[in-house]
Amino acid sequence: MVDVAIIGGGVIGASVAYALCRYDLSVILLEKENDVALGATRANSGIVHAGYDPPPGSLMARLNVDGNAKMPALCRDLDVLFEPCGSLVVAFGPKEDAVIRTLYERGVKNGVPGLSVVDRPGVLSMEPNLSPEVTGALWAPSAGIVNPWDLCIAMCEVFIRNGGEVRISSEVTQTESSDDGWILHLPNGRVRARYVVNTAGLYSDEVHAQVSPPDFRILPARGQYFLLDKREGERVHRVLFSCPSEDTKGVLITRTAHGNLIVGPTKESVPDKEDTATTAEGLAEIRKKALRMVDSIRFRDNIANFSGIRANTDRDDFIIRAVPGVNHYVEAAGIKSPGLASAPAIGEYVVDRLREIGLSTVQKQSVTDHPDALTRRVVRFNRMTDEQRAALVVSDPAYGRVVCRCETVTEGEVLDAIRSPLPARTLDAIKRRTAAGLGRCQGGFCGPRIAALLAEELRIPPTEMIKDRPGSYIFTGPTKGGPDEI
Numbered sequence: 001m002v003d004v005a006i007i008g009g010g011v012i013g014a015s016v017a018y019a020l021c022r023y024d025l026s027v028i029l030l031e032k033e034n035d036v037a038l039g040a041t042r043a044n045s046g047i048v049h050a051g052y053d054p055p056p057g058s059l060m061a062r063l064n065v066d067g068n069a070k071m072p073a074l075c076r077d078l079d080v081l082f083e084p085c086g087s088l089v090v091a092f093g094p095k096e097d098a099v100i101r102t103l104y105e106r107g108v109k110n111g112v113p114g115l116s117v118v119d120r121p122g123v124l125s126m127e128p129n130l131s132p133e134v135t136g137a138l139w140a141p142s143a144g145i146v147n148p149w150d151l152c153i154a155m156c157e158v159f160i161r162n163g164g165e166v167r168i169s170s171e172v173t174q175t176e177s178s179d180d181g182w183i184l185h186l187p188n189g190r191v192r193a194r195y196v197v198n199t200a201g202l203y204s205d206e207v208h209a210q211v212s213p214p215d216f217r218i219l220p221a222r223g224q225y226f227l228l229d230k231r232e233g234e235r236v237h238r239v240l241f242s243c244p245s246e247d248t249k250g251v252l253i254t255r256t257a258h259g260n261l262i263v264g265p266t267k268e269s270v271p272d273k274e275d276t277a278t279t280a281e282g283l284a285e286i287r288k289k290a291l292r293m294v295d296s297i298r299f300r301d302n303i304a305n306f307s308g309i310r311a312n313t314d315r316d317d318f319i320i321r322a323v324p325g326v327n328h329y330v331e332a333a334g335i336k337s338p339g340l341a342s343a344p345a346i347g348e349y350v351v352d353r354l355r356e357i358g359l360s361t362v363q364k365q366s367v368t369d370h371p372d373a374l375t376r377r378v379v380r381f382n383r384m385t386d387e388q389r390a391a392l393v394v395s396d397p398a399y400g401r402v403v404c405r406c407e408t409v410t411e412g413e414v415l416d417a418i419r420s421p422l423p424a425r426t427l428d429a430i431k432r433r434t435a436a437g438l439g440r441c442q443g444g445f446c447g448p449r450i451a452a453l454l455a456e457e458l459r460i461p462p463t464e465m466i467k468d469r470p471g472s473y474i475f476t477g478p479t480k481g482g483p484d485e486i
């Protein structure tokens, strides 16, 4: 019997796990996929929004501004890529200038720090590649960009290091009440828990339905993107949003935490929660809107297209509460955008809800004695000085062998990912942890080398190696030599 079971290993489940791991509690996080961060947390814009968008007085406004304020220190503690670059909502003409004014006033009400309205010369001096037709912008210096997968993985790793358990490939198919709490049914067994937290993202309505009829609906909304080569990464220096209007949704142009340029997303209702297709029409729409802002973007440097699905709902706020009429059960359901920006605050907010329904939280002695128990450090060879690199290679020659040339990722870093508290077991899991395969060649060069390292470490034949989800085999069999050769 555990004290708390968390259903869903996206950035929200991870933030709850991270917030709970300082307390003397047994906690398990159950994730249906073969890794964490494979839902909305996998495919989003990675923006730490400032918080001028949500309606004043909403939970979204409060948790966005709070999460934004907590993000820099959290990323420092967890060694997660974060850049406080700020954001601009750019206006073209008097109608959009008025929208910017409204966003400014809303932001002030929400408590967003440092907001200002910038005139045309001001915005062009900040972003020289913007179209000269621009008439002004809303400047939000507290916005930033973060690596969403790494934030989720890092919180899970620290949770595990502090006694928590992450069980992957563990879909909760049924939730049964018992005398002392809950019995969660999984494909390969059961977990008994005193308290349950539902952070199942797009499936939070279905998981809720296992305990009571849901009073909200998930309305999946797809967002498609272009991911451009790093050569385009310097095209803009801040997050640029086009101005939203009544009949058109804006798009954004920004550098990613890894230095690529990302352009998107669309906003399309899709009936299927797994429909992550990209379409010619969707991409054309983004391209047109982005070129209106920055006409020099070289879309021929596109290296990948992808899409993610937002867990939008029929409510205009996050749904975070102890579920009425259901004992010992809290949910953070339908966490749409700005869920990523709000995540550092949502974890703590959920713990407060658990306390309200009786969970006792006493800080662990190990955390009191060692505050750095809640921190993490990783090797990032491509961010080191030559002196640091030289010392590292002397300590372990595996850091002297570069496997991913595009991102300069070493064998040592790949091995770190495989041997980490939440071990990478697939090629894409290595990519999410190290960035190997994220660059221009998209794994063409490093893929076989990483597959060989994985096969060796996991002691499995290369033919059992998968790229991502179960069944995504890479090799069918040997072309020459022994059965284990690739």
Ligand SMILES: Cc1cc2nc3c(=O)[nH]c(=O)nc-3n(C[C@H](O)[C@H](O)[C@H](O)COP(=O)(O)OP(=O)(O)OC[C@H]3O[C@@H](n4cnc5c(N)ncnc54)[C@H](O)[C@@H]3O)c2cc1C
Binding pocket: 007, 008, 009, 010, 011, 012, 013, 030, 031, 032, 033, 036, 037, 038, 039, 040, 041, 042, 043, 044, 045, 046, 047, 048, 049, 170, 171, 172, 173, 199, 200, 201, 202, 203, 204, 207, 222, 223, 224, 265, 307, 308, 309, 310, 311, 335, 336, 337, 338, 339, 340, 341, 342
């Ligand atoms: C296109 C797009 C752009 C976005 N851009 C931004 C942005 O720039 N900034 C921002 O702040 N927010 C953004 N968001 C929103 C942000 O990505 C989400 O709010 C956040 O990732 C939600 O995290 P989550 O943990 O609730 O959901 P998810 O990441 O979807 O995690 C839910 C997890 O639950 C698991 N699960 C489901 N059912 C079960 C079950 N029965 N048993 C076990 N596990 C289960 C799933 O496999 C999944 O891993 C964007 C979202 C999208 C889609």
